Amino acid sequence: MKKATCIVNKHFKIADIDQRLYGSFIEHMGRAVYTGIYQPEHPNADEEGFRQDVLQTIQQLNVPIVRYPGGNFVSGYDWTDGIGPKHQRPTRLDYAWFSIETNQFGINEFASWAKKANTQGMIAVNLGTGTPQQAGYLVEYCNIESGTYWSDMRHSHGYPQPHNFKVWCLGNEMDGEWQIGRLSAEDYAKKALETAKIIKWVDPEVELVACGSSSKEMTTFPEWDRTVLEHCYNYVDYISLHRYYHYEGDKQSFLAAFYDLNDFISTIKATADYVKAQQRSDKVMMLSLDEWNVWYLNQMNQKRWQWAPAIAEDVYSLLDALVVGGLLTTIVNNADRVKMACLAQLVNALAPIHTDAKGGVLKHSTYYPFQQVSQYGRGGVYRTITLCDQINTDKYGEVSELATLSTFDPDSNQLAFFVLNSNLENEIALTLTFEEFGELQMTDHQVLHGNDLFAVNSFAQSDTVVPQSLTLEPLSAKVFTLALPPTSWSMVRFTVS
Ligand code: AHR
Numbered sequence: 001m002k003k004a005t006c007i008v009n010k011h012f013k014i015a016d017i018d019q020r021l022y023g024s025f026i027e028h029m030g031r032a033v034y035t036g037i038y039q040p041e042h043p044n045a046d047e048e049g050f051r052q053d054v055l056q057t058i059q060q061l062n063v064p065i066v067r068y069p070g071g072n073f074v075s076g077y078d079w080t081d082g083i084g085p086k087h088q089r090p091t092r093l094d095y096a097w098f099s100i101e102t103n104q105f106g107i108n109e110f111a112s113w114a115k116k117a118n119t120q121g122m123i124a125v126n127l128g129t130g131t132p133q134q135a136g137y138l139v140e141y142c143n144i145e146s147g148t149y150w151s152d153m154r155h156s157h158g159y160p161q162p163h164n165f166k167v168w169c170l171g172n173e174m175d176g177e178w179q180i181g182r183l184s185a186e187d188y189a190k191k192a193l194e195t196a197k198i199i200k201w202v203d204p205e206v207e208l209v210a211c212g213s214s215s216k217e218m219t220t221f222p223e224w225d226r227t228v229l230e231h232c233y234n235y236v237d238y239i240s241l242h243r244y245y246h247y248e249g250d251k252q253s254f255l256a257a258f259y260d261l262n263d264f265i266s267t268i269k270a271t272a273d274y275v276k277a278q279q280r281s282d283k284v285m286m287l288s289l290d291e292w293n294v295w296y297l298n299q300m301n302q303k304r305w306q307w308a309p310a311i312a313e314d315v316y317s318l319l320d321a322l323v324v325g326g327l328l329t330t331i332v333n334n335a336d337r338v339k340m341a342c343l344a345q346l347v348n349a350l351a352p353i354h355t356d357a358k359g360g361v362l363k364h365s366t367y368y369p370f371q372q373v374s375q376y377g378r379g380g381v382y383r384t385i386t387l388c389d390q391i392n393t394d395k396y397g398e399v400s401e402l403a404t405l406s407t408f409d410p411d412s413n414q415l416a417f418f419v420l421n422s423n424l425e426n427e428i429a430l431t432l433t434f435e436e437f438g439e440l441q442m443t444d445h446q447v448l449h450g451n452d453l454f455a456v457n458s459f460a461q462s463d464t465v466v467p468q469s470l471t472l473e474p475l476s477a478k479v480f481t482l483a484l485p486p487t488s489w490s491m492v493r494f495t496v497s
Helices: 052-061 072-076 107-116 132-143 149-156 185-202 223-232 251-255 257-278 318-333 367-376
Strands: 002-016 023-025 065-068 092-094 099-101 120-125 167-170 207-210 238-245 286-294 338-343 353-355 361-363 380-387 390-393 397-400 402-409 414-421 428-435 440-448 479-484 488-496
Touching: 002 402, 002 414, 023 286, 052 353, 052 361, 052 367, 065 107, 065 338, 107 120, 107 132, 120 132, 132 149, 132 167, 132 185, 167 185, 185 207, 185 223, 207 223, 223 238, 223 257, 238 257, 251 318, 251 390, 257 286, 257 318, 286 318, 318 338, 318 367, 318 380, 318 402, 318 414, 318 440, 318 488, 367 414, 367 440, 367 488, 414 428, 414 479, 440 479, 479 488
Parallel strands: 002 428, 023 065, 023 338, 065 120, 120 167, 167 207, 207 238, 238 286, 286 338
Antiparallel strands: 002 380, 092 099, 353 361, 380 402, 390 397, 402 414, 414 488, 428 479, 440 488
């Protein structure tokens, strides 16, 4: 059997993990909102029209922050369409997804839903067709207690308590030619800056995210990021990055997505640090990976102007779930600079949760690695020194065949270790040594793997791709050997004494 070793030392902590790394995203896109989280006529809907079966599935996923309302949708969205009596709200054309938007779900419904989902909002403002002033009014409507035009209007709509949204995104993917109201880097930077000033005047407590590059492939990357930060460095708290992957017939390169994401993050960090030096600033710019996932971009060409069309309803395979696991190792290992990340998205549209409008809820394969890391990857993240073979990939050259992640929460004395074995052929015996932690008792060992990398879950067979629990090693120890099946994702948890 092939061998590898990994050492984790308690003195080598990378960072405390910001729980917002385990965020997600609900956009007015396809069936994410309508017949996803909101469906008043469904038998499982509560008095506000929120599907309780979906809420429960989201609660189990542990998603501490949810981005809303877009995405591309936000760049043509007038937020005032979604407030006030529902029968008076306009039905509009949504230019982002060529859909009909009835506005029955708006910012107040989102705030109520987020409370029930045990999450907080990351709200994006429209910097496509919208203005800095309209963004300021939205922050006033949401976060000011009372005594002003917009805050009093919120009261009159039945929401006396401010929503107090703490994180605001200054537009979405404004570098993309697909974006409604796309701008050049200079023009966006100026508009973002003026919007940032107004928003922070309205509520100085909030944190702001500037739009970075939509992907590494943008011709404007990383000049876009440099330009935006040069204008906005002192006014924003995060620069965003977005990254999607999909299988194109080359499994080895697809499994190496974790490596590519690390490269993207490193470049954005370097760009931000260049601007820091140029501006003689003490401030370290943090990163918000506020869209990431596997996304196949098919199912997008629906008939125009339908309400809640089934777009981007990717059915994720075992292979996709392994890639998601690998991406999570990269995200959390960068927790010193990446403070927020959103799995895009949460329900129906490119999502781990799928609803049947007439039935129940299905967890796709990608639900499981995300849930494991979001639930147990808490506390601090520790450097893993992994000695293993490199694998040659067509896209990225030599890439380590294992992607590892180790977290330890001193409050609960729980240690968790996650590993992707991207070797398609070989099982690997991994010797795992924990230094300076004390004795460890294994409490959980789960593995996600199978013979068919393209197996998926369905309503008929919902447990085809789920992690399997393995027998635990009974003794307390500091060194463990794990058998990692070929092309697998493993999670091991320990109590430290
Ligand atoms: O998440 C789906 C879409 O992907 C978002 O609307 C957009 O921001 C990105 O291109």
